[in-house]
Amino acid sequence: MSKGERTRERIISTAAPLFNRLGYGGATLADLMAATGLEKGGLYRHFASKEDIALAAFDHAARLHGDRIRSHVAAAGPLASARLVAIAEAIASLAVNPVVPGGCPLLNTAIESDDNEGPMYPALRTRARRAMTRLIGAVRDIIADGVTRGEFRKGIDAEAEASGVVSTLEGALMLTKLYDDPIHVRHAVDRVRDRADALVATSPSKSR
Amino acid sequence: MSKGERTRERIISTAAPLFNRLGYGGATLADLMAATGLEKGGLYRHFASKEDIALAAFDHAARLHGDRIRSHVAAAGPLASARLVAIAEAIASLAVNPVVPGGCPLLNTAIESDDNEGPMYPALRTRARRAMTRLIGAVRDIIADGVTRGEFRKGIDAEAEASGVVSTLEGALMLTKLYDDPIHVRHAVDRVRDRADALVATSPSKSR
Numbered sequence: 001m002s003k004g005e006r007t008r009e010r011i012i013s014t015a016a017p018l019f020n021r022l023g024y025g026g027a028t029l030a031d032l033m034a035a036t037g038l039e040k041g042g043l044y045r046h047f048a049s050k051e052d053i054a055l056a057a058f059d060h061a062a063r064l065h066g067d068r069i070r071s072h073v074a075a076a077g078p079l080a081s082a083r084l085v086a087i088a089e090a091i092a093s094l095a096v097n098p099v100v101p102g103g104c105p106l107l108n109t110a111i112e113s114d115d116n117e118g119p120m121y122p123a124l125r126t127r128a129r130r131a132m133t134r135l136i137g138a139v140r141d142i143i144a145d146g147v148t149r150g151e152f153r154k155g156i157d158a159e160a161e162a163s164g165v166v167s168t169l170e171g172a173l174m175l176t177k178l179y180d181d182p183i184h185v186r187h188a189v190d191r192v193r194d195r196a197d198a199l200v201a202t203s204p205s206k207s208r
Numbered sequence: 209m210s211k212g213e214r215t216r217e218r219i220i221s222t223a224a225p226l227f228n229r230l231g232y233g234g235a236t237l238a239d240l241m242a243a244t245g246l247e248k249g250g251l252y253r254h255f256a257s258k259e260d261i262a263l264a265a266f267d268h269a270a271r272l273h274g275d276r277i278r279s280h281v282a283a284a285g286p287l288a289s290a291r292l293v294a295i296a297e298a299i300a301s302l303a304v305n306p307v308v309p310g311g312c313p314l315l316n317t318a319i320e321s322d323d324n325e326g327p328m329y330p331a332l333r334t335r336a337r338r339a340m341t342r343l344i345g346a347v348r349d350i351i352a353d354g355v356t357r358g359e360f361r362k363g364i365d366a367e368a369e370a371s372g373v374v375s376t377l378e379g380a381l382m383l384t385k386l387y388d389d390p391i392h393v394r395h396a397v398d399r400v401r402d403r404a405d406a407l408v409a410t411s412p413s414k415s416r
Contacts, residue, residue, distance in 0.1 A: 021323035025234040102323050107382060111319040114385040115229035115310045129386055136383075163383065163395040164376065171379030174315060175371065177322040178337055187371040 008046045011036050016057040020102030023112050024054045024120060051120035058124060061105035062131040068099050069138060080146025081196040084165070087139055088192035091169040092185035095176040103177045106131050107170050136162045146199065153201040161199070165192055216254045219244050224265040228310030231320050232262045232328060259328035266332060269313035270339040276307050277346060288354025289404040292373070295347055296400035299377040300393035303384040311385045314339050315378050344370045354407065361409040369407070373400055 001009070014035045018027040029050055032043060047053045072090035076082040094104045102108060106128055113125040140162035146152035172188030175181075209217070222243045226235040237258055240251060255261045280298035284290040302312045310316060314336055321333040348370035354360035380396030383389075 023231065023233060023320065023324070025231060026320075026324060026326070108319060110382050110386040111316060112231065112234075114382075116231070116234060118234070125386070132383070132386060160395045160398070163380070163392050164399045167379030167383055167392060167396050168372065168376045168399075169379065170382055171375030171377065172371070174318055174322075174378055174382075175340070175375055178318040178333070178340060184371050184375060187368045188375050190368070191372045191376075 004046070007038075007042075011038070011043060011046055011053065012056045012060045015053050016061045016105075017101040019054055019057045020061060020098075020100045020105050020108055022102075023108070024124060025112065025116070025118065051123065054120055055123055055127065058105060058109055058127050061100040062127065064099035065094070065105055065131070066134065068093065069135065073138070073142070080142050080149065080151050081200060083142045084139070084146075084196045085189065085193050087142065088165065088169055088189045091166075091173065092182075092189050095173050095185045096182055104170065104173050106135065107173055132166070136166050139165050143199065150201060152199040156199055161195070165195070168192065212254070215246075215250075219246070219251060219254055219261065220264045220268045223261050224269045224313075225309040227262055227265045228269060228306075228308045228313050228316055230310075231316070232332060233320065233324070233326065259331065262328055263331055263335065266313060266317055266335050269308040270335065272307035273302070273313060273339070274342065276301065277343065281346070281350070288350050288357065288359050289408060291350045292347070292354075292404045293397065293401050295350065296373065296377055296397045299374075299381065300390075300397050303381050303393045304390055312378065312381050314343065315381055340374070344374050347373050351407065358409060360407040364407055369403070373403070376400065
């Protein structure tokens with residue numbers, strides 16, 4: 001890696017927590033300069049604009065987020081129910097041990113970009129959607145695989161289940177951050193565990 | 209209401225959607241001036257600061273939010289399960305028919321204020337917590353009342369259930385806003401309905 005590439009990487013990893021904590025609109029160029037120790041010209045030697053830094057910072061955070069999810073799921077073994085709980089625990093872990101300070105970058109970016117009209121928001125929204133679609137898809141695939149394996153009962157709407165799992169966990173991350181209390185993500189993991197039990201083909205707790 | 213009070217109310221109701229859509233940091237004094245048609249001096253005749261307008265705008269949005277919840281619950285009749293679904297539908301309705309344009313003011317304010325250090329954020333965070341505590345408390349009271357009435361089975365952790373219900377719905381609001389697709393809040397209402405069924409004392413779907 002050249003010195004220029006190293007500087008670029010350092011800017012990205014320094015910018016990512018700033019944007020994740022303060023928002024893309026909230027973190028100013030002055031904040032980026034103070035945190036990196038670079039002048040405006042130094043930043044703009046590596047990036048075309050603040051938007052360009054914001055997008056690279058989101059990509060960085062989303063990649064670490066994906067790595068966290070994958071490592072939890074890989075450690076869970078082959079059972080779909082265990083993999084589902086592992087993905088819940090991976091998302092819950094972001095509340096107490098975030099991949100980038102400031103909580104879940106997907107949630108934060110989704111909320112900030114959904115109604116904002118500034119020039120950098122359409123690209124951020126597109127990226128937040130893409131990362132969220134990957135997350136929902138990972139949950140859906142675990143559930144669909146569980147059905148295929150005969151572990152989960154037939155007829156489950158895996159897409160609807162995945163939407164519910166991700167909603168519960170992301171909403172709980174918001175509550176845990178708001179109150180600075182991990183109880184809400186713990187409750188959410190319990191809910192996903194209950195739901196996984198209810199999906200098991202031989203479970204007595206089928207509600208449908 | 210005096211002319212001054214009317215102007216103050218008009219500033220608040222004009223500012224609330226700006227802050228809810230663009231964020232408290234994102235909506236500028238220039239945005240407030242453009243939307244209200246008032247000069248800076250006109251705004252500051254009624255409010256001490258932008259923070260002062262932001263807090264009044266949040267209070268306004270949170271009051272409308274509470275009114276929406278209460279009217280749905282009041283129309284649901286006495287059954288706790290019906291009241292629980294009604295509160296879910298009330299929150300879900302914010303995605304397609306918000307009380308203030310820009311989605312759920314509690315969710316938006318929670319996410320923006322949780323890590324932000326600007327001078328207006330501690331007061332906004334306090335208000336977001338207070339409003340969210342009222343919402344979680346309303347869900348908890350419905351569940352606890354269902355247990356007292358014998359409609360729901362004994363031993364339910366009403367506080368944990370309420371955390372799960374609010375997490376699911378607020379997370380689904382985020383997804384619905386991100387994708388501009390009401391399917392996620394519909395799934396969330398279905399989840400709450402399933403959960404209400406599972407809480408019923410005579411239900412065959414007790415998972416615990």
